[in-house]
Every structure is written in C-alpha cells, then in structure tokens.
Amino acid sequence: MIFLTVGTQFGFDRLVRAVDNAMEQGLIQEEIFAQIGPGKYLPQHMNYVDFLEKEIFDQKVRQAEIVISHAGIGSLMLAFDHQKPILIVPRQKKFGEVVNDHQVATARKFEELGYVLAAYDTNDIAEKIRHLKTFIPKPRTPRRQGVIDCIATFLSELTG
DSSP, X not given: OEEEEOOSSSOOHHHHHHHHHHHXXXXXXXXXXXXXXXXXXXXXXXXXXXXXXXXXXXXXXHXXXXXXXXXXXXXXXXXXXXXXXXXXXXXXXXXXXXXXXXXXHHXXXXXXXXXXXXXXXXXGHHHHHHHHTTOOOOOOOOOHHHHHHHHHHHHHHHHO
C-alpha cells in the first residue's frame, strides 16, 4: 500500500489530482490510501480521508510500502523514523500553494543528501514511484548535538 499525505494545515489538490489521474490512467497500479486535508479535489480512484488521528496516521505510515508527501518536515521525519522510502512533491509558490519556495529548498536538500526522491513536476510522479521501489535511501543519522550547539550559541548571543 502507498500512503499519500498532504499534511494537516492545507490541502494540496495539485498532488492529490495528479496521483488520482495517474491511477486512472493505469500508471500507478498499487493501492493508495490518502490523507487529503482540507482540499477541494476529491479523489475518484483511491480511498481517502480528510484527516487522521495521530495514532492512525502513524499506523498508516508503518503499514505503507511507500510514502508520498508534500515536503513538510513532520511527514519527512515520520517516514525517516519508520524507514519508509518517500517521494516528496513540494508545494510551490508559482501555483499559489505557499508564500515562498521553502518546500522546494527542503526537497532539493534531502534529495541531494540521498534521503528521498522528489518530483517537482507532477507529471513525473508515476515514474518516480517506479524508481522508489528500488531506491535505497542513504542512512540518516540525526545530528542532535549540532542542533543543541546552534541553539546554545544563538541564546548566548541574545543574552550577551
């Protein structure tokens, strides 16, 4: 099963529609379960809900063979924590989905590091899913101490 999530704050109709269309055209054969948020587009070719409670959301991630998501950090971290291959499709400013292209920057960085596959054009989703089946993400080791050091430096500069 493929789990598609768009996060909980905004819908992401462009992504949901693209996956639904790829299923209709037979480009995606796998079962997909989607969490579509408050979007306007309602899929015709996959099971979906608007929102899931956290416990059920986590269960869907654990059950999934593949995760497809926007480039939200929460969704990325959950996929990483459960060692799920993830295809990220960033929301983009040019489509009015976000106020800046921070998700594009996130997608590019995580892709460059070898942790994810990304599709910047929704026409590439079906092909990227095929690649994801054999994609072996680079092992990811969180650098907690680096984050702690950055925060400590920032706080010490604030207090002088």
